[in-house]
Amino acid sequence: MPTTDLLVARGKKLAVGAGALTAAAALGATLLAAAPAHAAPEPAKPFGVVTAKTGLSQRQYPSTDSSVRGHLHHRAQVGLVCKVRTQSVGGNAVWYLTREERATWVSARYVTSNGPVRFCKDVQRGRLLPPSAAKHTVG
Template identity: 50%
Template sequence: MSRPSQPFGTVVSTAGVNLRQYPSTDSSVVGNLTHGTEIGLHSKVHAQTIDGNSIWYLLRDEAVWVAARHVDNTGEVPLSKDVHPASPQG
């Protein structure tokens, strides 16, 4: 599997990380990623704080969120003011 283009993240939590519908632990879990998984990151928002970290990442290939507390990022992840991703143009 090839590494995603930047920005991307690597799951660093040994327990993995849950994929959530919205950037909150109150939101539905829609999947999970295992330790070491690399994912493309679209943007980030400030939302629920997890262990002192309020950043959540929106994935590039799927409209789901992961807590940045459990992901190390590579490259500059743009800050978004909106939790809802823009609809693809076309």
């Protein structure tokens, strides 16, 4: 086969390969355009792990003077809504509002969070109180 015929044959193979590549790229662009737009992913909800060896009391309000509403065992995971600065416990004045149905407070002195937790003033009021409590809130 003469050199010219080899070059023409190679050119045809390249053209076929380039055509397939172009078709695949066009199909990919079509699928991308047809895909629904997704909102930015919601940030992961923060949680904490109880570090106190004897466990941790859950309080009605962020204070050791407040009534105990429950107890979390050592290494228990608890969802966190937000935090406030109030009564210091062991040198740590931060308290976390839990994400449980019956929202309670735990001292951050005995909880290690998985990441940043926003201050309660930066969280919408409706998310701070459970639906039943928000319904009966006055003022």
